[in-house]
Amino acid sequence: MRVPDALLRHRVTIAPYIGESTYGPMYGPEQTVRALVAASVRQVRAADGRETTSTAQVITAPGLNCPPGSRVTLPGGRVTTALSTADHSAPGLPVPASTEVRCE
Structure with a gap:
């Protein structure tokens, strides 16, 4: 089961x-995807191991190609950089699969 499209209320543009x-x-080529964007400030560990602050969380359908360092354009037009990407899945459990991207 994947995250329902009804929950993905925003559109973001990602250049991997x-x-x-x-x-x-x-x-790489830009792609526009449906997402759920939340402005949340959190301390995260970037791909290179340094601790930094994330100011946005983007949830999309599973299988998104967005490695750390990708350029992400949020719904308001702000351009940011992907700090980390996590694929969430729980086969056999009634929870939706999704991809989470933490942005600067």
Whole structure:
């Protein structure tokens, strides 16, 4: 079972991080997905191990391609960076599968 579409009230645009070039970060093609966005300030550990502050949580359907470093455009137009991504699933349990992205 996946998170119901009725709960995904926002739209976010994600440009997946694919690496570095001599000119800075490189991103894949942008994709717009349905999401549930919450402004919540939390202390999180980034992909490189440093502790930092997350200011937004994005919940989407499972299978989202959004590695840390991806560019995320939130519904209000604010552009932020994905700090961490977690896939949530519990096969056999009555809870929905989803992908959670913590953003700067």
